[in-house]
Amino acid sequence: MDEFALIRRHFAGLTPQGDGVVLGVGDDAAVLQPASGCELVVTSDTLVAGRHFPAETAAGDIGWKSLAVNLSDLAAMGARPRWFTLALTLPDADDAWLAAFAAGLRTLADAHGVALVGGDTTRGPLSITITALGEVPAGQVLRRDGARPGDxxxxxxxxxxxxxxxxxxxxxxxxxxxxxxxxxxxxxxxxxxxxxxxxxxxxxxxxxxxxxxxxxxxxxxxxxxxxxxxxxxxxxxxxxxxxxxxxxxxxxxxxxxxxxxxxxxxxxxxxxxxxxxxxxxxxxxxxxxxxxxxxxxxxxxxxxxxxxxx
Amino acid sequence: MDEFALIRRHFAGLTPQGDGVVLGVGDDAAVLQPASGCELVVTSDTLVAGRHFPAETAAGDIGWKSLAVNLSDLAAMGARPRWFTLALTLPDADDAWLAAFAAGLRTLADAHGVALVGGDTTRGPLSITITALGEVPAGQVLRRDGARPGDxxxxxxxxxxxxxxxxxxxxxxxxxxxxxxxxxxxxxxxxxxxxxxxxxxxxxxxxxxxxxxxxxxxxxxxxxxxxxxxxxxxxxxxxxxxxxxxxxxxxxxxxxxxxxxxxxxxxxxxxxxxxxxxxxxxxxxxxxxxxxxxxxxxxxxxxxxxxxxx
Structure with a gap:
């Protein structure tokens, strides 16, 4: 199975159409419809095997955690998560591993109504970078720089x-x-x-x-x-x-x-x-x-x- | 120098405030102001050392190309590039390498007026994932699925x-x-x-x-x-x-x-x-x-x- 079939097969269910997704996985880029009156909140986090998780970690847990660390950043901004991209670097295209990884990812994505809208699959040492996009009504974002004495x-x-x-x-x-x-x-x-x-x-x-x-x-x-x-x-x-x-x-x-x-x-x-x-x-x-x-x-x-x- | 100082030092100049950047590098996530009437176009591409470029490639060229491959995807959609995040995995924090990498990245970013708004730096085998965000007036995106016989x-x-x-x-x-x-x-x-x-x-x-x-x-x-x-x-x-x-x-x-x-x-x-x-x-x-x-x-x-x- 080539790269494209592999991606389609394991990750297709993660991209519901609608909900702001004009064009999901399958073109050069995703096309999204941001909500009016909102600011866009964007974060990227990478997990590297052997550094951010032990090499023997179950694939489903890796899938979950790769998204979780990004959603956690959106949570800290007070943002509602909407979409994410997945850049997955793998030593080989192991079907069972991919199925479990995608299932772990999907469980968390579904729980928060966040859609996979694109990404990249490359061969190399196991590493996952997710970029998550969320929205918050303009001016309401939670920042790091507003703490005051007495808080x-x-x-x-x-x-x-x-x-x-x-x-x-x-x-x-x-x-x-x-x-x-x-x-x-x-x-x-x-x-x-x-x-x-x-x-x-x-x-x-x-x-x-x-x-x-x-x-x-x-x-x-x-x-x-x-x-x-x-x-x-x-x-x-x-x-x-x-x-x-x-x-x-x-x-x-x-x-x-x-x-x-x-x-x-x-x-x-x-x-x-x-x-x-x-x-x-x-x-x-x-x-x-x-x-x-x-x-x-x-x-x-x-x-x-x-x-x-x- | 710790990770945070390292990122600040080499990549600070890549984040001009204004131009839709409400909050750039330095919080849990970036906050961006999308243009009204536009759709958001998002793409993520990874370059892995030894696979997408020879290990001996100059750091400045790697910086340039990491962004170029993503901007190329936005170009193919007819989108105007606005922002990007950088997930950089490095075997070590080599100051000269980072300076050259950032300079190559900056040259291309400046040429297209695109701002670095966030990302992640991790230790591991050299790999770069950039997520680029662009905009296109609603309904005007260039897709893959519109070719017609005779074109x-x-x-x-x-x-x-x-x-x-x-x-x-x-x-x-x-x-x-x-x-x-x-x-x-x-x-x-x-x-x-x-x-x-x-x-x-x-x-x-x-x-x-x-x-x-x-x-x-x-x-x-x-x-x-x-x-x-x-x-x-x-x-x-x-x-x-x-x-x-x-x-x-x-x-x-x-x-x-x-x-x-x-x-x-x-x-x-x-x-x-x-x-x-x-x-x-x-x-x-x-x-x-x-x-x-x-x-x-x-x-x-x-x-x-x-x-x-x-």
Whole structure:
């Protein structure tokens, strides 16, 4: 089967016509009809085998996660996802692998009503780049640069689960494993936080490093209460007490949202969301990031933020 | 230098604010303002080292070509390019390589007024995926499925130059080499062909294979006059007579446009374009692709179209 037949066969069902798709897979490019009055939100993320996922990861999980990390970026902007392109580089055209990959991708795409509209298939070391496109009413996007002193810092869901699963490998509990392999992009939370949050981003490299992007962009600082970081029951049961902080702050792969909003809006925001929202700190005028424990003592971290090119 | 500083340093100049860029590189995603009354045209193409370009290719040429192949797709749709994202996978963060890569990319981006608005940098085997976004007034896009019996088949520029350069390697003439390393996407030609062409695509895998996509989509056939294929002086001088047809028909990497249009519109179209337009065949109702020579004799090809996954 040639490349074109291969793409058609496995990915055809991912491109419903209609819903803004004038022309999907099969021409030189896709043609889309953006909604009037909306801004277009665009993000591209790459997953490389052996770096972003273990080489033995199931194809379906790779398909899911490739899209999930991109939808998570759209969630952090408060955007509604609409379309995506898939650039898939494969060592060979393995039919079973492709079927499973496409099924994982489709499950998440269908859950959020997002259509595959184009892409490229090339031969080479396994790597996936997805570009996701979403929309948000003009002026309502959630940015990184709007945090203000006094804002509460909150996170959705729980932190550290994926990092613990990665550390434990095949010994990891299934709940933790699912958090690593099939993260749920917080799309609905992002939509609900429009008009309430001053700043937002998604947590991919760990709160300790990612929060700095909000602080830098907003020219503010923060006090982070490390004992307030939300833990799942599975994490609490399986993580050694001595490694919890590092896993939760720098483990990465959480794909939760970190948002800054007025302290008196936290309860209102929490009531709107379909996931728990936990207050984990506050924004300060002094431009530094301080960690404090439950007793209020300052902590000097023994870890560093994840760096892609150390 | 960490990943973020590295991206900022080399690619910052590629993101002019304004021109539809509400928020460029630096947040979770880019925010763009599409033009009203336009459809959005989106394409993603990947270049893998050792497959789409020789490993020793100059970084500046890789930067140029990564964008060029995507802009060529937009050209084939009659779209005006506006923005792009860059997903760059690198074995290491080599400062000189990145500077040269960014400079090559910038030269082409500036020539077409297209802004880098986001992307991802990851560590891994060298590979570049660019997603380019363009716009076209609603309903005016050039598609593959509109060719009609009697249409003239035309190509822009000349064919076979890049394939010959690849074949000759370091012995290739500089003119041919430039056609391989720095192809010029036919953006202006694509814009000028709106309203005239019934069908169009860009030639990346060779006319013999690529034309079939128009024929399949339009449910028509074609007679292709292989002795009419346009040759550059450098190609004519350097290509052995026995290999010319294969290079021109299946060599690939031409990045010229192939368009189908009414026979009586060819002169009008040619007069509008900034590159030569050559008539190389005609569309037929009978759904097959026939090759004929200058004497009108049918030719049985001794070559096959390029396949990504043979």
């Amino acid at each position: 509460a810092i909150c996170v959705t869901g729980t932190l550290g689960d994926a990092a613990l699963a990665l550390q434990q490998g095949s010994a990891a509990d299934a709940t933790l494993r699912a958090r690593l392999d099939r993260p749920a992009p917080r799309i609905d939370a992002g939509l609900s936080l429009r008009g309430l949050a001053h700043a937002a981003l998604d947590l991919s490299d760990g709160l300790f490093g990612d929060l700095r992007h909000i602080l830098d962009a907003s020219r503010v600082g923060a006090v982070l209460e490390v004992d307030a970081l939300p833990m799942s029951p599975a994490f609490r049961a399986a993580a050694a007490a001595s490694s919890r902080r590092a896993l939760q702050l720098t483990g990465g792969d959480d794909y939760e949202l970190c948002v800054c909003l007025p302290a008196d809006a936290v309860d209102r925001a929490a009531a709107r969301l379909d996931v728990p929202l936990t207050r984990v700190g506050r924004i300060t005028a002094e431009p530094q990031l301080c960690l404090v424990d439950a007793a209020g003592h300052t902590i000097t971290p023994s870890f560093t933020a994840y760096r892609h090119f150390p | 003239a088949i035309c190509v822009t520029g000349t064919l076979g130059d890049a394939a010959l350069a690849l074949q000759q390697g370091s012995a290739a003439d500089a003119t041919l080499r430039a056609r391989l390393d720095r192809p010029a996407p036919r953006i202006d030609a694509g814009l000028s062909l709106r309203g005239l062409a019934h069908a169009a695509l860009d030639l990346s895998d060779g006319l013999f294979g690529d034309l079939r996509h128009i024929l399949d989509a339009s449910r028509v056939g074609a007679v292709l006059e292989v002795d009419a294929l346009p040759m550059s002086p450098a190609f004519r001088a350097a290509a052995a007579a026995s290999s010319r047809r294969a290079l021109q028909l299946t060599g690939g990497d031409d990045y010229e446009l192939c368009v189908c249009l009414p026979a009586d519109a060819v002169d009008r179209a040619a007069a509008r374009l900034d590159v030569p337009l050559t008539r190389v065949g005609r569309i037929t109702a009978e759904p097959q692709l026939c090759l004929v020579d200058a004497a009108g004799h049918t030719i049985t090809p001794s070559f096959t179209a390029y396949r990504h996954f043979p």
